[in-house]
Amino acid sequence: MNKSNFDIIVVGAGHAGIEACLAPSRLGLKTLLVTTNLDRIGYMSCNPSIGGLAKGHMVREIDVLGGQMGQTADQTCIQFKRLNSSKGPAVRGTRTQNDKHLYSDMQKKIISEQENLSVLQGEVKKLILKNNECVGVVLHDGSEIFSKKVIITTGTFMNGVMHVGLEQTAGGRVGDAASVGISDQLASLGFVVQRLKTGTPARLHKDSIDWSKTTPQVGDEKFYPFSFKSDRNFYLPQILCYLSYTSEKTHDIIRANLDKSPMYCGIIEGVGPRYCPSIEDKITRFADKIAHQTFLEPEGLTSDLIYLQGISTSLPQDVQDQFLRTIAGLENVKVVRYGYAVEYDFIEPTQIHHRLETRPIKNLFLAGQINGTSGYEEAAAQGFIAGVNAAHSVLEKPEFILERDQAYAGVLIDDLVTKGTREPYRMFTSRAEHRLILREDNTIDRLSEISRKLGIVSEKQLDELNIIKEKREKLFADLKEKVIYPKAETNALIVSMGSSALLKPATAEEFLRRPEINFPHLTALGFKYEPDEVVTEAVEIQVKYSGYVKRQYEVIEQSKKMENFEIPKSIQYSEIKGLSKEEVDKLNRVIPRTLGQAARISGVNPSAIQAIMVYLKGADKRSKELGIEKFKTSTAAQ
């Protein structure tokens, strides 16, 4: 390997790193992936599953754009679920349980077979900088590798400390050393570096569990793969997961040992995620809850290990042994690996641009947990965007930014770089104000044209997507054209469908808007269509959602003004009256492109936004814009 001549170096081979190195190498750039452990490429350090609400959306989004996660998740899926299937399509989410070893193996294989991509085992200790530009990395052995761009995706490894009870060991994950050097260097360069905390539950031996005391959980029979390239049949045999509960006894034991929890005696300073509290947290904050659910999830088809979802803990091993045995089915459980908490450095993400390049250091990109996120999907989405932007930067192409109304990946990055985060950031559907149009079913409609411009997905595959898109458009047009007349026999048929009779002619599209009507009903009324679910489902959703989507736009329209209100780069926040020093600092750090972004920065108050708007609009229009022209009629001295 010629160590000195790469376009892009990616540091870290987790879920962010994989996408970050695949995207540029697929675009033809010479890319190097550096990882401390070749056996842990694409490793699922925590739960053995991909997707979930809002997360599944992101997997689909990067899949259409040319990401890898969806395909690998599909092919290693051992239980499939479409979450919220009883709710509306916008908030449905795909989730797969995965064989974690097969997942990791497949990612490793993809990477080793990828053209233009080299892999190197080693630890990056330092970045090589020249005039505030990153030009390469220094390895543990002192060797230097040069490149045009560097993407760091080191996850929880930067100054990682693992806690079990009051004991601490340096490391980013059990069995892996922490990486020391990069975050200290970044801090010395003036980056704000902070601590976060996350945790993982114990892994149990499957043969030590009394399964009869648990409730089996079946997956869905119908598979809706993440990737448009995947087969619509399962690749692997499907398994069961199991449900069990903690008891009062569990809670008593934990309560009695809280003084041995590093979270509770002040050893851990990092902020943990509120949506993923440890079991210690749960019983303390929700003291009146008598039982907490836990899912027992096999880590693979051949694995002996069971992941105990929802019971992450950092209590000492003997206490874990004690309390685990009070959970139904775990009376004689054998723990293979104990739960632990890990504390790590992250870079305050308001210090990076939307393209994920850092503001202070050119050619340096950050993606994944290093930016304060949590979750494989959040990491992959950032990795992909960082990879594309690093590549575009080499190729001197414009930056690649997804907007908040185009993709969850766009919401994710906009939130991070404008608001920052105080806890590990996880995506939720409620974070997306455009939720009703950011659906899994319309991912290809939203992103296939953008994908064509990106050029990672092959033309041939995009043409296939286009066919689906065109079929959807045609079906929609047909629905608008077909008129159903309120003839007696037609209405009799409609009533027999449990709907109400037509009073005047209606198009099939209007008729399909009725909640109780779907495509098979239209067949009975003589409407002809090709019953391909990939086509019909999306069209039906589009038809049924139209009224609400309109209402959503009305609400958004009110804030859109702010979104389109550009803030000139030359703005001097310190000159604007009415901004606190903290607000000025935050605005200077984030450098929002629009007033809308400025409004989302946490800690910047609405009155500050108004002050900026007033400042930008000039003094004359001020009173009118604020709707306080009435002040003019008051006495001056008030």
Next chain:
Amino acid sequence: MLPLDKDQQTICALATPAGAGAISVVRISGDQAKDIILAACPGLKNKNIESHKAYFTKLKNDKNENIDEVVVTYFADHKSYTGESSAEISCHGNPLITEKILNRLHQLGARSADRGEFTYRAFMNDKIDLVQAEAVLSVIESQTENALKVSLRQLEGKTSKEFLAIESEMIWCLAHIEASIDFSTEGLDVVDQNILIQKLKKIKQDLQKMIDSHKSGKILKDGLKIVFTGQPNVGKSSLLNQIVEKEKAIVTEIAGTTRDVIESATIYNGLKIIVCDTAGLRETKDVVEKIGVEKSLLEAASADICIYVFDASAGITKDDEKLILNIPNKKVLFVANKSDKLAPHVLLGSRTETTKKLQSLAQEKPCFDQNNLLFLSALDQSCRDQLLLNITAEFKNLDFLNESLISSARQFEMSQNAELAVSNVVLELEQNAGSEFIAQTLKGALLSIQKILGHSFDDQIMDRVFKEFCIGK
């Protein structure tokens, strides 16, 4: 040189009414306020002036000659009304002195404040919210005691508090709806649909209360407008003069004397009452009178209450009926004037007959109430009380101190939007619509309330979710 941005400049203005008085107060606010004061009052230069303390000193011009002996009260940054460094200069109440002081302050770098600019700055510096900012204006503009009470209540933040309570309840509902979407696999105790509906109905009620209060709020602030209308020469102008207790309108025996709209005001039981006299309504060829008649109808349309005056001895004639039916839909008080001319038994008969006529008119115009009928005489001084008592009856029981009244059109409009959206949410819940739709509608309602308060959307909902629910990945 003054900073380019107006908001950065230091402002000053006379805070007390212009003219002579015992003392006058000049206010100054802005970054340079302290420096300017120290420059104008050399006696303070070597003193370390502290916030909220008054200093007796001499204010001097650029030639070091005394302008006046003054008391300067200094307010430090963040501790003042505007949130900026500011001061109040109490001087002798002579317009020549205040002018000299203001000139001196201008010379030292302050500019004259625009109208309302001190309050504008208080809002910009987050010292008050929008509702309070509006209240400041009301406090200044209040012309009656009750209006003042309502405004002060808003300024204290009591109205804001009620909107805040509504906002908080909305966020609670939204948090529960969002949690049921984003954490559906967490085994949460999802809130019962009926509890949500109950809560939302209560929110709707509270909003309705705010909306309803606007009418009273507006009347308290702007006054109650009553407009006299009727045929010529029935005594409308005499009644107006009685109400405002002065000879405002010219009264003659000649029909059609009043041609333009005459407006005057009085205060009764703490309410400001604006009284308008209009040209009597009749077919006329006189160009001036014709315009007057048209104006009368327009004026009637803008009234809170119309008073239709007719001659008690003539009763409601066919012409009257035509005119009455032309009055815009609103509360109408029917006044039979000149009833002193009728003998008691005739009066009784006339009353019965008029009531009957009104009853039949009410069938065509349901806004009429035959009980809104008064027999009186404009020559009798007690007619003022009779009229005003009747007009203000519905506001008698308003508890000005304990009820929040919204008086701004902006708050009214936003409350209406919110109420409509909440009604839709309830409907959607009852029809079992998807949670994501319900959330969408509720967000619209919340947005309106947050606009009233000048709040932003931000992460309040998620914060609430995490507070309420035990959620684990």
